[in-house]
Amino acid sequence: MYFRATLRKSECGAVSAQEVNGMSLGVRVAETSEIRQSADILMKASISWQPNNGTHNKSSLENFVSHLRKFMCKPRDSKITGNFSCRLCPQNWSLHENKCYWVSKERRTWHKGKEDCTAKLSHMVVIQNQEEVAFIQSITDGAQLLWIGLEATFPEKKWTWIDGSPLDDKLFQDLGPVETNCCGRLNGDQLISEVCSTIAAWICETKALLI
Known part of the structure; x- marks a missing residue:
């Protein structure tokens, strides 16, 4: 199964002027x-x-x-x-499998979102499977445009996750030609190539703590 992916050629390659918790038996979420x-x-x-x-x-x-x-x-x-x-997971983060997710309420550029995730001792989300996409949709109502940890890298001219792994073409269809100044955004189940200086919300992930 592929998730949809689109490329906005008119925007990429140019600088925008816009500043732009779980165990197998289950877990009880503490309310206090x-x-x-x-x-x-x-x-x-x-x-x-x-x-x-x-x-x-x-x-x-x-x-x-x-x-x-x-x-x-x-x-x-x-x-x-x-x-x-x-x-x-830390307070206000959502647990799925062995990861914790945090969705911003602010809108910033891709690089500013990346910096914020780092400041939270985390990194922008790296999507590994369809279940993860579905979970992200569930915590964002599937309607929010989100920066994710995907960027166009050069001189390789490849779409690469921030952990160094390549974009899986079995999970997402090819985004098309790799242009400079392009980063990945998620819109529901649709992956969009967008100029990195556009402002949008972002999503961070960190490894859940096993106790």
């Missing part, structure tokens, strides 16, 4: 802001923690993880007991 804030703290702590920080820090982090599991990791079947693991 305190628990959500704790999850944010844990996400940051897991990134900054290093093994040589000492056994005390490691023990404290493990205790904190165990505490969070009691509140956030619950099986769908209430008859099942035990200490279960689950995946967590």
